[in-house]
Amino acid sequence: MWIGIDDTDSRDGGCTTYVANILIQQLIDQNIDVIGYPRLVRLNPNIPWKTRGNGAISFQIGKGIGTKITIGETNHRPLCGYTSAARDSFTDEEIRNVQHLLETIIEDQARMTDENTNPGFVMLSHQPSLTVYEHAVHEIMTVTDCTTVIDKGKGIYKGYKNGRGLIGATASIAWVANHDKTYELITYRQKAAWGTPRSIDEQSVQEMDAAFPLTFDNYDYENNHNRIMPNSPCPILYGIRGDSVTELQQTYQWVRSEPVSSWLLFETNQGTDDHLQRKPIKDIHPWQSVIVDGVISHNPDTIKGGHVVFRLQDTTGEIDCIAYEPTKQFRTRIRLLKKGDHVIVYGGVRKHPLTVNLEKIKITHLVSIDEKIENPVCPHCGKHMKSRGKNQGFKCIVCGTKSTTPVIQRKTREINMGWHEVPVCARRHLSKPLKRMKMKGDKQSSSDVKNRERSPNNTRSCS
Numbered sequence: 001m002w003i004g005i006d007d008t009d010s011r012d013g014g015c016t017t018y019v020a021n022i023l024i025q026q027l028i029d030q031n032i033d034v035i036g037y038p039r040l041v042r043l044n045p046n047i048p049w050k051t052r053g054n055g056a057i058s059f060q061i062g063k064g065i066g067t068k069i070t071i072g073e074t075n076h077r078p079l080c081g082y083t084s085a086a087r088d089s090f091t092d093e094e095i096r097n098v099q100h101l102l103e104t105i106i107e108d109q110a111r112m113t114d115e116n117t118n119p120g121f122v123m124l125s126h127q128p129s130l131t132v133y134e135h136a137v138h139e140i141m142t143v144t145d146c147t148t149v150i151d152k153g154k155g156i157y158k159g160y161k162n163g164r165g166l167i168g169a170t171a172s173i174a175w176v177a178n179h180d181k182t183y184e185l186i187t188y189r190q191k192a193a194w195g196t197p198r199s200i201d202e203q204s205v206q207e208m209d210a211a212f213p214l215t216f217d218n219y220d221y222e223n224n225h226n227r228i229m230p231n232s233p234c235p236i237l238y239g240i241r242g243d244s245v246t247e248l249q250q251t252y253q254w255v256r257s258e259p260v261s262s263w264l265l266f267e268t269n270q271g272t273d274d275h276l277q278r279k280p281i282k283d284i285h286p287w288q289s290v291i292v293d294g295v296i297s298h299n300p301d302t303i304k305g306g307h308v309v310f311r312l313q314d315t316t317g318e319i320d321c322i323a324y325e326p327t328k329q330f331r332t333r334i335r336l337l338k339k340g341d342h343v344i345v346y347g348g349v350r351k352h353p354l355t356v357n358l359e360k361i362k363i364t365h366l367v368s369i370d371e372k373i374e375n376p377v378c379p380h381c382g383k384h385m386k387s388r389g390k391n392q393g394f395k396c397i398v399c400g401t402k403s404t405t406p407v408i409q410r411k412t413r414e415i416n417m418g419w420h421e422v423p424v425c426a427r428r429h430l431s432k433p434l435k436r437m438k439m440k441g442d443k444q445s446s447s448d449v450k451n452r453e454r455s456p457n458n459t460r461s462c463s
């Protein structure tokens with residue numbers, strides 16, 4: 001059986017992954033097994049009414065068979081899952097018990113008083129079609145779209161308040177990591193520390209970042225920003241993202257911090273570019289995320305607030321592309337682009353005005369730019385000619401010889417072809433970092449051997 005939960009958090013606290021953490025511990029205590037890793041699924045990042053990161057949780061439960069895996073730890077006790085499930089074998093009474101547990105925990109944990117918090121949970125015996133997930137990560141889905149899907153699958157659901165959480169809950173269950181996935185190890189604070197400033201040693205985060213090459217977005221060295229630490233008052237201490245389960249299960253022992261009360265390892269669609277769709281400009285609609293291939297038709301301008309905008313053209317139309325102020329150093333590179341450059345832009349679409357909010361860019365051709373360095377020299381007198389006025393050419397004041405062409409020189413372009421991305425501090429959850437694009441085909445952890453020496457017998461495991 002699949003369980004999906006969404007939208008229990010608010011801007012001032014709470015966290016849907018923490019609800020999953022409590023729920024999983026209680027299910028395991030009741031001898032119900034978790035199959036595979038719990039999943040943290042990010043959905044359309046451009047939806048205006050999202051709570052925070054627009055991430056929903058789902059996981060499969062059942063009677064576990066096959067290999068045991070370590071999915072987390074609570075008070076130094078491992079939380080075990082299984083790689084596969086025996087045939088779905090829940091009785092009606094067991095289903096009612098799980099439903100009751102879900103209601104109790106969500107009603108206890110969710111920030112119901114926040115008007116933007118609209119929790120929902122879904123129980124389904126089978127995953128809905130992958131198109132449900134694709135719709136929710138690319139476009140805008142309605143609560144009715146979801147209840148139709150759940151009813152068709154004879155599922156159970158409960159939506160609180162406007163029920164918007166049902167969308168993420170259903171879409172999260174529908175996610176299948178067909179072409180790409182990553183993992184995130186999330187650690188939680190002791191209850192007494194909630195709401196107080198987090199204590200994490202930044203130096204140790206940098207050491208961890210260097211020691212585990214298959215992790216990503218840990219630390220922003222350009223802006224001195226510790227990216228693993230959230231800045232909301234939620235129960236999360238930090239989250240580490242990566243491609244290797246083996247690496248992630250060791251990382252938290254490298255981070256020096258206040259005590260960790262528990263951790264959970266999630267399978268996710270973070271860092272996969274799953275939100276993006278390749279589109280001609282005429283087909284771009286608000287709130288999508290797009291990949292557009294075009295030519296710059298208007299040089300970049302810096303506008304009020306320090307944002308940088310250029311205009312992009314393809315055979316179907318034109319659209320403004322913008323690097324916002326929080327993208328920091330990325331804007332410096334965008335300013336170096338020129339009319340005529342060929343680029344492929346990646347980003348989310350804003351409605352008013354219709355613009356592409358840049359996440360990364362690939363430069364495929366840089367135009368040659370000639371600049372005038374001085375007036376022409378008279379071939380008879382050897383002296384510089386004088387300008388006759390704007391677009392009027394040049395004339396030698398001694399012999400009267402005329403010329404239209406000044407001495408020009410090809411300018412060196414100060415930006416390189418290829419990829420440019422926003423710094424780690426401005427990275428969106430779903431954006432695939434260039435680090436991951438480069439390491440494709442290199443999924444083996446080179447640091448496993450080294451790290452085993454560093455932490456002897458320290459990793460508690462279920463197998």
Ligand SMILES: [Zn+2]
Nearest residue numbers: 378381396399
């Ligand atoms: Zn002359």
